[in-house]
Amino acid sequence: MSGMKPNIYFNKRVAVVGAGLTLFRRRIWETPQEMSWEAARKALDEAGLELKDIDCVVIGSAPDAFDGIHMKGEYLSHGAGGIRKMVSRVFVGGATGVMTPIAGWYHVASGLCSKVLVVAEEKMSPGRPHPQAVFKYIWDPITEKPLNPNLIWIFAMEMHRYMKAYNIKKEDIALVSVKNKNNAIDNPYAQIPAKITVEDVLKSEVLVWPVQLLDISPVSDGAAAMVLVGEDQARQLTDTPVWIEGVGWTLDSTGWPGRDLAYPRYLEHAARMAYKMAGIERPYKEIDVVEPYDPFDYKELHHLEGLMIAKRGEAPKLLKEGVFDRNGDIPSSPSGGLLGVGNPIAAAGLMKTISIYWQLKGTAGKMQVKKPVHTGVAQAWGDLMQASTVIVMRN
């Protein structure tokens, strides 16, 4: 497969050699800095490195207003191991969690840094009475905010458009929530693992029809970290490096009312970029395990289609057939995803990337998928139906 790689010149191949997570919880007592420190220290420990070995630090965090602290990258930097190092913070809304390791990747692939610590953090609990109010400030202040929108509106609008365009039923979508919350039972970091039924989802509180309470990931606090190194370092550190073989990201326009929401075009663009780099021509055949972004249950299906793992409108059918179960042909969100593990925004996307890393390393414990895995993909999504980030890894 590597023979099909396009003619893109990189200074170095990049490997993942360590990762760490905090528990994901609704309200964490520790400060954002303390959470970052715990995740970063764990990642260094798994890599067998000390902070002095790290050249560069990449921090990822979503809107400052959640933690309630501006210049969050700078604020987090000492807990994230950034003091007196080259530090940057990346932000592409909910897609930040996968953008953070992508940014770490180009620090190493370019030859600029040889060992990079990547840290993502989000604390959504400080906002009172509910972090939902913070989302009002992502909308256009002239043409949208005067309508008093809440964030769930835009998801509900996209979900209903997707359902209408492809004739998809709510009970088919609810199966994602059932699968992911059940998968999370085997994830020691998970916030809301549960055995639920489709009926439970359909009977839960109606928030913004067609979205109900159990269609949505929870409000969460948490941090995640990862260590990336160049190929010259990787073999010295571990016998089982996991390689980042493709990355892709795209931002579409904030003009979401002016384009069809039934299909995430921007994700297809991001996926094509990552697949081209990794030499993937038939994603539905070549990808062994996937962690698509699932802040809402329909989003996992929408993203599996944008990733071209399922044809447009056909992800629900494959889900029903068990293709995406942990012991299925293409396990999807074997970690339990955001619906089961929790959704501290940037940390959640990095958690998905770490889940794929652990699957490919064979250290996912009870989360490990049944089939042998060689190629894995993690994806995140964000902003006003705009941004997607995709990372392809191989062992």
Added chain:
Amino acid sequence: MVTGLKDEDLKKVYTVTYKPNAKYGYSAGQAYSVFLQGLKDGKILGRRCNKCGRVYVPPRMYCEYCFRPTDEWIEVKDEGIVMTAVASFISWTRERLETPEIVGVIRLYPSRDNDFVYPGLFHRICTTYEKVKDMSIIGKKVKAVWKPKEQRVGSINDIECFKEVE
């Protein structure tokens, strides 16, 4: 290992609370100022790029794709097709609403059924929860219900909602 708290536990640990008093006055700029004046006059105005043909509603003075100035103002119809519609039982602060608020996206004319991009507005839709629930409102033709002229101030709220055309 981090410590998860329950809501009531927050009273037992040290917390510092603060309420920012942030107020903003957002200026409407080149394109939206004309758009808002149009709403006040009972018109929905867009900008057309003559290179790619795209009509921007809400308007932009530049074309996002061609990255050149858009060429002219055009009045689009205050009618279009409901692309999606939802019924909100929660407010923007997540308080429960007894009567749902119904909002959605309207693809305005001139546009065609298979367009991927089009002049589109996010707005309220005056319809019933039942029609949202069974999705029958999606795909229907709707028309703007304007506030009386003397009540219009140059705001997106100068349109009350979009209502089904029989």
